[in-house]
Amino acid sequence: MAGADDPPAVDGVPVAIRAKGLTKRYGDFVAVDRLDLSVAQGEVFGLLGPNGAGKTTTILMLLGLSEPSSGSARVLSLDPARHPLAVKRHVGYLPDEVGFYVSMTGRENLRYTCRLNDIDEVEAEPRMEELLERVGLADAADSRVDTYSRGMRQRLGLADVLIKQPQIVILDEPTTAIDPAGVADVLALVRQLADDGVAVLLSSHLLHQVQQVCDRVGIFVDGKLVAVGPMNELARRVAGEGMTVEVAVATDPSAAGSVLERVDGVSSVRRDHRDERLLIVEVERDVRAELVSALVAAEAPPLHVRRRGDELDEIYRRYFGMSEEARERVA
C-alpha cells in the first residue's frame, strides 16, 4: 500500500459492519429510522440508548434475523438478508439476557454451538477448555446450567460467542446482569478482542460502563442515531464550552460571590442550598484559572475549585431526557 503519496490512515483498515439508511417499520411504528453506521475491524463501537430505542432491532437486522423495511446492511461485505448463514458463521451474537438449555451442562451447551457451527470435535474440545478457563467457568463447566447464577450464564454466553472465533462480535447489554467485578472482566475481554482485530458492536444503556472501552459511540434514541463520535467529542458537542464550577471558600461567601461575578465569562453565581461555603458558578467557557486568581487577589483564596457533574451525565441528560426539538438543535 505504501506509495509516493501515503494513503490516509483510514486506508487499509477494513470496515466490518456498514449500514446505510437502514430502516425497520412495524406498521406505522418506525423502530429504526434511516440508520447510517460503520464499525471498522478492531474497533469497539458502543450503541447507546435507553431501552426500546431500537438497538436490538438493529442488531437483528445486521444478523439477518429480521428483514429491513428499507436501506441496506453489509456485514463482512455480505448482505445479511441474502447470506444469513455465512454472516452468522462469522458473527458472534450475545443476546440480551442470554439463555441456555438448563438441563444440559455448560460444556454440553458449548458443544452444541460447536456442532451448529461445523467445528469438528478435535478442534472444539481444546478450544472449549481454553474459553471456559478464560471466562472463569472451568470449575462449573460440568454442572447443569440451572445451577448457574445470571452472571455465570452471561460469562458462558461470552464463551459461546467466542467459540466460533468470530470476526465480529455483537454484544447486547452484556453488563446488565453481572456484578461490578464481572463488568470489569467483560470490558477487559472486549478490549482484548478489539486489539486482536475483532470488530465489536456493544449495545448498552449503561453509559458509564461502556465508555471505558468504546472507541466511538453512537447515541440512539427513538430509532434514530442522534450523534456519533468518540466520547470526548460528543461531550464537547453536547455541553458546548459552558460548564458549572463549584467553588468552596473559607471566608464570607457573599463577598467571594461578588468577586467572582466580576470575572469575565461568568454568567451567574449562586449559593449551594446545602452547604453555605459552596458557590455554584455558571461559566461560558473554562475560566477556572481566572476564578482562582481573582479570589486570591481579593484575599479570599478558594479551598477548592472543581467542575461539577460529569460529561457523561451531561450527555445522558441532554440526549435521553431532552425534548425532540432540543435534540435536533444539538444534532
Next chain:
Amino acid sequence: MSESPERPRRVRRKRQLAGAAADAGTSPAVVLATAPPTVLRAGRWRIVAGKEFADHVFSVRFLVLVLILGLAAAGAVYFAAGAIRDAAPSVAGAPSLFLKLFTVSPEQLPSFVVLVGFLGPLLGIAFGFDAINGERAERTLPRLLAQPIHRDDVVNGKFAAGLTVIGLILCAITLLVAAIGILQLGLLPSAEDVLRLVIWLVFAVAYVGFWLAFALLCSVVLRRAATSALAAIALWLVLTLFGALLVGLLAGFIAPAPADATVSQQVANLSLQQELGRLSPNVLFEEATAAILDPSVRTVGFVLPAQVDRAVSSILPVDQSMLVVWPQLVAIIALTALAFAAAYVAFMRQEVRA
C-alpha cells in the same frame, strides 16, 4: 510483542477513524472487510434434530410415557391372550389369529389398538407442546437462531426428532406386545401378519405425527407452554369424547333423518356422518386399523343389507386390505402435513423477539 505498548492504541485509533470515515461517507478510503469462504455442511436441521432427540430420550416425560403405555399395552395383551386361549378350540385355524392379540378387547380393558388410538395423541402432544415457546421462555431462541442455521431448520429438526421418538416408542411397545403374545399363545406370526403390523405402525406414526404437528403449532402460536398443552389436550378430548356426538348433531342439522325417515334420508344422514367423521384423525385411524389388522374386513363404514346379500365371507390379502384404507392413509398424512405446514408458516413469520 516486545515493542511498545503504544502500538495497539495507535492501531485502534486508526481503526476508529476508518469507521468514522465510512460514516462520513468519504468513500474513496473505505474498504469493506470480507468473510473467509464459508462452507457449511448441508442438512443442518439434522444437528437440531440430533440434540432434540437426545433431549427427548433422556427426559422424564419419555420415561413416564413409555411406562404408562408399556404397562397399559402389556395388560391389554395379557388379557387378550387369555381370552384367545379360552376360545382356542373354536378359533383354531382362524386366519391371522396372531393379530387378534392386538384387537381383541377382553373384560373391561380396551384392546391394544384402541389404547394406541386413545393415548397416541398424548404421546404426540407431550413431545411438541413446548417445542418453540419453551425456547422462548428459556431465552435460548435468539441464541440458537444466531447460529449458522436457517430458521426452518429449527422447526424441521424438532418435528423430525419428535417423530423419531414417537416411532421408536410405538415400535418398541408393539414388539413388546408381540413378544408377550408369542410367549402366552405359543403362536408365531406369519409373514403376512408381520407385514400388516408394519403397515399398521406406519398408520400409527402418521396418526401420532398429526398430534405432534398440532402441538408444535400450538407451541408456535401460544406464548406459554401450559396454555399450549391445554389447547392441544382440549382438541384431543373434544375429538375423542364428543367427536361422534358433534358429527351426529351436525349431520342431523344438514341432512335430517326423523323417526319416519325414508331409506334415502337415512342413507344421506349416515353418509354425511361418515364423511364428517373422517375429518377427525381419530376416526381415520380407527377405520384403518380395523381393515389392516383384520383381513376379513372388506369395507369400512356402513353397508346396506343389499350390499352383503349372498356375499361369501372370505379374507383379503394384504394388498386388497391396503386398497380399502388407502384413502385413510392419504388423509391422515394430509392432515399431518397441514398441521405441520401451519406451524412452519407461523414460525417463519414470527419475529425473533417477543
